[in-house]
Amino acid sequence: MGHLSDGRWMAAALMLSHRSRGRTAPNPNVGCVLVNDGAVVGRGWTQPGGRPHGEAMALAEAGARARGATCYTTLEPCAHRSHRGPTCSNLLIEAGVARVVIALRDPDPRTDGAGADRLRAAGIDVTTGVLEAEARLAMAGFLTRQAKGRPHVTLKLATSLDGRIALPSGESRWITGPQARAHAHLERARHEAILVGRGTWEIDRPRLDVRLAGLEHRAPRRLVLSSTGDLRSPSDIAGLEGVDHLLVEGGAEAAAAFLRAGLVDRLLLYRAPILLGTGKPALGDIGLPDLASAHGRWSLLDARQLGSDRLEVYANS
Template structure:
């Protein structure tokens, strides 16, 4: 098999992996293609945590044609018993002759062990085709298992002068219909969406996915003193995870738990739990990718502590003057201390400018 064909079939596996977006956490997104004598004999992708892995689905579809075939998968096959049996064993039992993987699994339970099992069984193993794209689609999983934090994207709709709401806190609608629809697509691409108590009190958002297909992410609320009402929309449309201070009233904890929320209490020296601790907690909850939607104080805190990987900004072509800034309560002493991002994409649609940027060293 030549390199061009390996890249072609690996790209198909990666496309399949994307179909699991929003459902696989804490697992990675994985797709698999089995090729026998120049034709696709089987394919599969990991649909959700607890369901069969991509390799198992592909092997089942291939049946007897798996013997002597080449199997393409965007991540090293697992070698441990979890909620499903190890894929490396299934590949060996099926008689696959060659395995092509885009990258090694960073999970310490796997990392190289799957390849070793395959080698020992006499299966040819090659690693590397389409590795950059394989890393990108699983960047949240990789960061969580390596650094203990989810991948964090900061999202906001703002005016040209950086306002996300007027003085009263009203923000409907700064962005146009296209931008709002794209914001909902962003939600489908993340495992959880995080807001502060100020946003819930002022806007009472649903934080669900609407007008587009896809799954709604889990809602995470930063509410140190547990001011949220169990009648808020986030309780009507799901079971939010509320993060509060250990100093919070235990009676309020019980009220929210009875309303269906999960409540996690973290130490707080300055009134609110440290964001680094919050992210560590969310990683423990199995969240690979986190979308931070604000408000101003929360966005400013993530920016000032440099605890973000991507930004997604929808800029409306208008000026507001007085109003709530994108970065509330943030002070940088000098320009050289201000965090910066690499702009990766700019899209102009119906007047709104959508800017995407990333912190280059997020996975270094």
Template sequence: MAAAVALGEAARGSTAPNPNVGCVIVSPAGDIVGRGATAPGGRPHAEAVALAEAGNAARGSTVYVTLEPCAHASERGPRCSDLLADARPERVVVALKDPDPRTAGKGIERLRSAGIAVTTGTGRKAATASLSGYLTRLRLGRPRITLKLALSIDGKIALPSGESQWITGEDAGRHVHLERARADMILVGRGTYLADAPRLDVRLPGLEERSPRRALLTRGDAVDGWEILANPQDVYRLHDVNDLLVEGGSATATAFLSEDLVDRILIYRAPIIVGEGKSSFGYVGLDVIADAHGRWRPADEQRLGIDRLEVYERVRSA
């Protein structure tokens, strides 16, 4: 299942609105005979790709897939639950049941009705993390929103003049580009657009084509090559976006935090002190310190050259 999750994770940012699923097929002898991930644009699905590679070797095999095989009809391709039933594996191991009401247990039922053993829950935690954008969109009706900030030790994002390039170093910059490759859309505010003219593309060798769509938070005029969101609540209109990366600046970060729309924060902290300068956030709707506690949990921390990455996730009730 870990291999299936890795395949699905590599497809993240290219499959929306479909989930970035991974699939591995193992023969009775223990050999991997098929591998697949959801293709760019969402079709073919991971199971279809893996089954095509496995061919007749899929019969009697064990199939590992990160999300329940689809059970709904589509003009774009066959039901994966039907493909698997026809391929006759011995067992299908599913990490997560699909919350999409068009499938939601029907895929597993289809397999079991065909006499195929189905196991669920294996690799659930890793699959949930990899599919978090899709799962968030199904649960909350909007993309999973990640806020990225580059800060000094004392929490500044720029000098008083507004200069902010470059707070962090090359290693942190490469990590940011990897995060971009995993996103379906990147958003900045009008101020950042006017001050920095950001390209917001992916500049990692081999991943240049993974540059996501660009969005601008503004009530102003449209800009060629950019999609416009008039306010943070417009994210609920992004039905074809699983993962949204918000890159700046302070007013935009504050606006999304004030609306409680941020699910994950990436802080790239550089070993510098700015002193007087521009703060990362403005007023986010809290008047009592006690209300700030328990809202965020540390999820990860790592060194990136001389910089440090801190990852925080929003704590939400189920």
């Protein structure tokens, strides 16, 4: 049975899970908070490379204070043995945790309910489904890999109000302001790989790094889409090992190729309050047969102001 404060603590666990988005593949980026007597006694998130798991990190921090505590975790604790580390459901039982609140059942067939069952069998009170929708967004990379066998794909566009990404001369620095560009760099840090099309790679020579103080080491792997590049077609992303989050940064033809293939899960749209008129369009041909088929595909997830620019985040629905 749920408690009134469950949503609040799970929201804290979700914040922690975002810390390792893009750094844990093929493992999920789990966030975990241990609460005892109304106070946080341990916090954890899956560490780079996938180990330790979030629950293990939180338990290590809590030590003896884990006894009688409630564990909030964004994903069902694992039930399967691994040579890489301990099994989280066992760790929670051994630590004497009284209650476990889970956002999302683990779709990995080696757990898939077995973790929660083991906890219940040990006399632990288990609640599931708290902030499940938010957890699906927070761990979208792992979940997309599990469900579709490919990375979760985000397409980034930075445009003028009239949908242009450069002047006819090619001048594109800058459309958006410093806050929007900093946000885009933070997004890079949360993806295992960035992809650009061949034209963008050869003409713009983008650095595709993370220019944020303290996060420089989090520059993702760089990929080029071309007949001779890392990927020949968008569908080749299924074979990318260690990449559960892919950020497509353009240009217009690469972006269109992913949209045409139905391989964009999330759209990051940075828009500057400027008009450009003629210039480079944001997208090439995305293969729409008619206008009706354009509708109903995108739903607004989030929107915020970044300086004078606006960021809108859409999910493919």
